[in-house]
Amino acid sequence: MKAILDFSKPLYVLAPLAGLTDLPFRSVVKKFGADLTVSEMISSNALVHNSQKSLKMVEKSPLEVPYSVQIAGAEEAIVKRAVEILNGIDGIDIIDLNCGCPVPKIVSHGSGSSLLLDLEKMGRIIRTIKETSNKPLTSAKVRIGFQEKRPVEIARTVEDAGADFIAVHGRTRAGKFKSEVDYDAIRRIKESVKIPVIANGDITSYEKAQWVLEFTGADGVMIGRGAIGKPWIFYQLKHGVPDDAIDPKLKQKIILEHFDQMIAFYGEYGAVLFRKHLHTYSKAGYKGASEFRNRINRIGSPEEMRELIETFFDPSNVL
Structure with a gap:
């Protein structure tokens, strides 16, 4: 496993959102700074039905090494076929099964966190991925239960099915994204399995990440919503930089890099798609943020938008 992921020091992972x-x-x-990136969740059904949108979601940046593709599925035969399709795509190092998504549409189809209601089935699907995949690693992302907490039982099912590591969101499905994260449950999982454990849930700062690693004994942390509007959190984690010490010049550089990548991937429409990110980036610490948001809502030209981003996020505009 070391050739792909080095668990000898904490691993910093971007969660799929x-x-x-x-x-x-x-x-x-x-x-x-992220050690591992994971695709957005992709429906096994959509892959099997040759959805072009889903195949585009599988695409990765040349920088993404290693790279994990997360799939959702409720039927072994469909998951097996989806894995066979992924087997034909180069550049994927890990196939991850989503066993945690709480969204009603996903749960009603029997996938996502619905799998936590039938651990035997969840185990069979993970084993199907493991036995079918030609990729180096197989993993699963879970919650600690559906209604009731069953963290150790869930984790052991994942391990017994042959997964190489596990990512744990420390809430039940019933807890959605609002209930308190049970880091103690993640610690018990870490104590009960031999495979590496990645802790997930409400990790929004360098300080919190360090606390979670120490408290749970986890082999890494997975950050999702804590990175939206703050992708430099991975730079902080890698360089030991606390929240109040991030250089505004670095923030500007990262935001411009993000914008350029959006245009490269989506074409001109990337400027429109980038508006939601700019709303988040501009939320705190800059002069004239409200006026800036109003202006970008009316801009469609990539050149004009880039110029405005460069000016607004200049260190001289920091409050």
């Missing part, structure tokens, strides 16, 4: 952690965003966090 629908509509946000696309190739441009992943390439930025990879360039500035």
Whole structure:
């Protein structure tokens, strides 16, 4: 496993988030410190039905080494076929099974966190991936239960099915994204399995990441929403930089890099798609943020938008 992922020191992983952690965003966090990036969750059904949108979501930046593709699925036969399709795509190092998504549409299809209701089935699907995949590693991302907490039982099922490592979001499905994260449950998982454990849930700063690593004993942390509007968190983690010590020049550089990657991947429409990111980036610490957001909502030209981004995020505009 060391050739692909080095668990001898804490691993910093970008979590998959629908509509946000696309190739441009992943390439930025990879360039500035993430050890591992994961695709947005991709439906096994969509892959099997040759969805061009899903195949585009599989694409990766040349920087993304190693790279994990996360799939969702509820039927072994469909998952097996989806893995066979991924087997034909170069550059994928890990296939990850989503066993944690709480979204009703996903759960109603029997995938995502719905798999936590039938651990035997979840184990069979993980084993199917492991036995079918020609990629070096297989992993699973789980929650600590559906309604009731069953962290150790879930983790042991993942391990017994042959997964090489596990990422754990420390909430139940019922807890969605609001309930308190149970880091103690993640610690118990780490104590009960031999495979590496990645801790996930409400990790939004360098300080919090260090605390979670120490408290849980986890082999790494996975950051999702904590990286949106703050992709430099991976730079902080790698360089030991606390929140109040990030250089505004570095922030500007990362935001411009993100914008350039959006245009490279989506063409001119990338400027429109980038508006949501600019709303988040401009939330705190800059003069004239409200006026800036109003202006970018009316701009479609990549050249004009880039010029405005460069000016607004200049260190001289910091409050």
